[in-house]
Amino acid sequence: MSPGADAALLGEVQQFVFREARLQDEHDYAAWEALWTDDGVYWIPANADDIDPEKEMSIVYDNRSRISVRVRQLSTGNRHTQAPRSRLRRIVSNIELLGEDGGDFSAGSNSLIFESNLRADTIWAARTEYRLRRHEGQLKMARKKVMLVNNHKALHTLSFLI
Amino acid sequence: MDTMEPTRAWHDLIRPDQVHGSLYHDPAIFAAELEHIWYRTWVYVGHESEVPRPYDFVAKSIGPQAVIMTRGADGRVHLLLNRCPHRGNQVCTEDKGNARKFTCPFHNWTFANDGALTGYAYPDGYAGDDMSGLGMGRVARVESYRGFVFGSFAADGPTLLEHLGGAAEAFDRLVANSPEGEVEITAGFLKHRVQANWKLLVENETDGYHPAFVHGSIFTVTPSGIGALYGPKSTALGRDYGNGHTEIDLRPEFRRIGKPLGWFGTSEERLPDYAARMRKTHGDARAREIMIDGSPHFMIFPNLFIAEIQIFVLQARAVDDTVQHATALQFKGAPDLNRRLLQQTMGSVGPAGFLLADDSEMYERTQRGVASLSPEWLYLGRGRNRERTDDNGHRVGHVTDEVTSRGIWRHYGRLMEAAR
Numbered sequence: 175m176s177p178g179a180d181a182a183l184l185g186e187v188q189q190f191v192f193r194e195a196r197l198q199d200e201h202d203y204a205a206w207e208a209l210w211t212d213d214g215v216y217w218i219p220a221n222a223d224d225i226d227p228e229k230e231m232s233i234v235y236d237n238r239s240r241i242s243v244r245v246r247q248l249s250t251g252n253r254h255t256q257a258p259r260s261r262l263r264r265i266v267s268n269i270e271l272l273g274e275d276g277g278d279f280s281a282g283s284n285s286l287i288f289e290s291n292l293r294a295d296t297i298w299a300a301r302t303e304y305r306l307r308r309h310e311g312q313l314k315m316a317r318k319k320v321m322l323v324n325n326h327k328a329l330h331t332l333s334f335l336i
Numbered sequence: 337m338d339t340m341e342p343t344r345a346w347h348d349l350i351r352p353d354q355v356h357g358s359l360y361h362d363p364a365i366f367a368a369e370l371e372h373i374w375y376r377t378w379v380y381v382g383h384e385s386e387v388p389r390p391y392d393f394v395a396k397s398i399g400p401q402a403v404i405m406t407r408g409a410d411g412r413v414h415l416l417l418n419r420c421p422h423r424g425n426q427v428c429t430e431d432k433g434n435a436r437k438f439t440c441p442f443h444n445w446t447f448a449n450d451g452a453l454t455g456y457a458y459p460d461g462y463a464g465d466d467m468s469g470l471g472m473g474r475v476a477r478v479e480s481y482r483g484f485v486f487g488s489f490a491a492d493g494p495t496l497l498e499h500l501g502g503a504a505e506a507f508d509r510l511v512a513n514s515p516e517g518e519v520e521i522t523a524g525f526l527k528h529r530v531q532a533n534w535k536l537l538v539e540n541e542t543d544g545y546h547p548a549f550v551h552g553s554i555f556t557v558t559p560s561g562i563g564a565l566y567g568p569k570s571t572a573l574g575r576d577y578g579n580g581h582t583e584i585d586l587r588p589e590f591r592r593i594g595k596p597l598g599w600f601g602t603s604e605e606r607l608p609d610y611a612a613r614m615r616k617t618h619g620d621a622r623a624r625e626i627m628i629d630g631s632p633h634f635m636i637f638p639n640l641f642i643a644e645i646q647i648f649v650l651q652a653r654a655v656d657d658t659v660q661h662a663t664a665l666q667f668k669g670a671p672d673l674n675r676r677l678l679q680q681t682m683g684s685v686g687p688a689g690f691l692l693a694d695d696s697e698m699y700e701r702t703q704r705g706v707a708s709l710s711p712e713w714l715y716l717g718r719g720r721n722r723e724r725t726d727d728n729g730h731r732v733g734h735v736t737d738e739v740t741s742r743g744i745w746r747h748y749g750r751l752m753e754a755a756r
Contacts, residue, residue, distance in 0.1 A: 218688065220524065220526050220527075220686070221431075221524050221525075225524070228675075228678075229522070229523060229678070230523050230524045231523045231524050231525065231526050231662075231663050231664065231678070231681070231682060231686070232682055233526060233686050233687055233688050234682075234688045235679075235682050236683075240683060243554075243557055243558055243683075243690070244690075246557040247553050247554050247557050247690060250552075250553040250556055250557065252552055252553040252556070253553045253694065254550065254553070254694045254697045254698065255693045255694050255696070255697040292697075292700070292701070292704075293531055293700050294531070326431075327527065328527035328528065328529040328659040329527065329528065329529060329687045330528075330529050330530070330531070330687065331528070331530075331687050331688075331693045331696050331697065332687040332688050332693075333687070333688055333693040333697075
């Protein structure tokens with residue numbers, strides 16, 4: 175890929191990541207769900223970044239159908255831990271194209287998230303890796319892996335979309 | 337410790353159908369609980385399958401105390417305190433591993449994995465001293481039942497089997513779901529922290545009154561039949577085994593429905609390998625009974641909760657700081673069932689779980705609520721009008737009744753009162 179094309183793709187990926195962050199911060203669940211491919215996997219490992227999610231516990235390891243369950247539960251308005259909803263703002267930075275594999279792009283970012291809810295104000299920090307795929311002209315998430323900096327420790331409830 | 341005792345007598349705090357709110361938020365009461373419960377009675381620590389080979393070790397806890405569970409060269413399980421007997425440094429900072437020896441990094445003292453001192457740097461400085469008593473601290477008593485390892489800091493007291501009492505049979509029913517008669521814990525733990533008192537969790541584990549309300553959101557979007565088990569028309573029971581141990585017994589409902597593996601929302605057709613292994617082990621008739629009855633749902637006081645497919649270990653760290661260590665149970669010899677156990681558990685529990693994130697929200701709201709000055713008491717009288725005794729002499733009530741909470745508090749009161 176030429177440097178110009180790379181820069182254009184990076185710009186497009188950045189816009190995608192920023193938009194996803196805003197949809198999450200503002201609890202726009204339906205628009206967020208529409209960012210996923212039909213085979214999307216949403217993964218938040220526990221205890222380390224490189225565990226085997228088929229054999230070890232993860233905080234979230236959702237296939238596409240379970241992503242939909244998660245969104246539908248949040249959308250009931252009766253998901254108590256998100257009623258009232260967490261107030262959220264996140265900074266996403268260090269966005270980097272990491273490679274291309276069979277038409278999918280991988281990209282990485284770091285994020286720092288401020289959550290305010292009934293219990294407390296909490297700061298979350300994470301490294302995120304995306305696998306993105308172009309579908310009908312739009313980028314979609316085929317996989318999102320969120321590696322919390324403190325995933326080896328006991329964590330308070332994390333019930334917003336990260 | 338007398339100065340740490342609460343100012344009111346225990347019998348002024350616990351009545352047959354009421355408990356005082358201060359029991360959940362008074363730091364003096366938490367300090368007394370450490371002394372009289374966590375550092376005295378049997379507390380669940382870990383499972384033998386977490387240290388399968390000689391020299392394996394895994395980091396565990398008893399309340400705020402860090403404990404290292406090790407497997408000795410002779411195959412015995414030891415529970416060590418993570419403190420060097422020299423100057424108090426933490427000896428081990430790994431979560432798990434395999435090590436013949438632990439070496440304290442401060443002055444290079446070295447310990448066998450049963451805690452005995454085996455070496456120390458520059459020994460001439462200790463010439464003539466008896467060093468044989470300078471091992472790592474040990475939990476005084478270690479016993480296990482069906483692979484579940486418990487520790488007690490008290491050198492004397494009831495045996496583990498005496499402590500488990502009637503609830504031992506719940507472990508027997510649990511392991512019967514494995515074609516090889518054993519459960520294993522291999523998937524690592526989610527560690528979910530709540531700003532709430534540990535007893536709110538103990539009580540909620542066998543509270544059959546809350547699911548319809550706390551978990552209504554997930555029952556609405558994934559109809560599963562679980563909600564009906566806890567409805568007003570359910571035939572399921574709450575049971576008080578004594579010694580603070582309680583159960584939600586769902587077997588009456590599962591037997592009424594009569595579908596093998598229906599308890600797990602699946603069927604023999606979908607898990608043919610598991611069903612065949614169960615029939616081979618138990619014979620057709622008994623296998624069918626076990627697969628209809630399903631895996632039990634019980635709480636062993638003060639900190640082990642078996643929720644059919646999951647294990648929760650409750651760690652009290654402070655009066656309002658509790659960690660739930662949760663993972664999927666794995667039934668030995670049941671690979672197709674185990675995959676589903678892991679997937680279902682990951683969806684349900686932990687910081688983002690469809691179920692436990694909402695339970696935890698209630699724990700934290702209750703913690704804030706009970707700090708209110710009035711009313712001073714919580715009311716736990718539900719179902720006193722219909723409480724009865726089952727064939728084994730255990731108190732039982734409707735699944736939505738508070739027979740379980742009353743049993744927990746009856747035991748708690750005895751422990752705290754007796755310790756004075």
